[in-house]
Amino acid sequence: MLWSMSTRWLDPEERAAWLRFAAVMELLPGALDAQLRRDAGLSHFDYFVLAMLSEAPEHTLRMTALAQKTNATLPRLSHVVNKLEGRGLVERFPCPEDGRATNARLTDRGWDLVVETAPGHVETVRHLVLDGLSRTQVRQLARISDAMLARLDPEGRMQALINPDASPSVD
Amino acid sequence: MLWSMSTRWLDPEERAAWLRFAAVMELLPGALDAQLRRDAGLSHFDYFVLAMLSEAPEHTLRMTALAQKTNATLPRLSHVVNKLEGRGLVERFPCPEDGRATNARLTDRGWDLVVETAPGHVETVRHLVLDGLSRTQVRQLARISDAMLARLDPEGRMQALINPDASPSVD
């Protein structure tokens, strides 16, 4: 910002909202991660990967598709799937239609783990986020988040998630 | 959750709110980090450390106090302050009152950097978060965040920030 346009600082209401919201963003991810790590030995990202697979047809997705749904880079996903494969939660096999592509599929063990883990995770989300809000506030939060998403993700890559689907998924 | 109490799943409204909110939490930190890294060569955490010092009397804080304000562990803070000290943005000196303690103080260069950087950062926060919201929604966001904070941080360690104070700070 070289051309120093006298900054519009935050007024008290804006500042109050931003500071609180920033504090939530600081604390909530760690809290969710801690619960999953404790109860299932999974990072939040690990769990999310499994959850996305659990929602997919055949419990299978191409790596690229999975990366988009989880908002991850391909290298990151590759490493994580390596780890999950080592634990027998996921298996990889070449995609029949495209020789370049790889499919990731949830194993039975992986599915079982998601099914075991989802209830506790939902309970945590409820406890930390939703239960403190009124019905009205839940609706307000949805609209506010939508407004932010319009700025953060104009292309709507993450919108895939915001549709109806299968059972455990939950995230 | 062994005692398997048939889980209260999220209803459509709750699910809609949570998915959108989770997407925001996924994207926003990275966006803020990217802007600061590009314009000032600082991670968001780095910037936050400097900002907290810039608000403190004498631009000085004990490591422990700084760690609380930034929600960091002491080891993490120690490493980061090492780096910032190497760049001449912060200096450390033993605390006169307590031989165990160390004080961290913002240098002149550090102060200058915060002053240069703050406007662009505020502009980014405005653009990504606040400008998309109505005045009413800004107030709603503050109240909603407060409700979550009551669950996430019952002790209110981060509440220190939610008070009025000096100029550049901004975060």
Added chain:
DNA sequence: ACCCAAAAGTTGTTCCTTCAACCAATGTCC
């Protein structure tokens, strides 16, 4: 005075993420 527990920081190790380089398969354009 002395001992022992707790507090304040630092250092080192490990794990995770990101970045860059790389390989293989596909598709395209003369």
Added chain:
DNA sequence: GGACATTGGTTGAAGGAACAACTTTTGGGT
């Protein structure tokens, strides 16, 4: 139908964060 760019994915090394172990200083108890 052969060269070249593109897509899909993996791998290895480098930078950051969490956790554990280790000093040093303080303070309380006897």
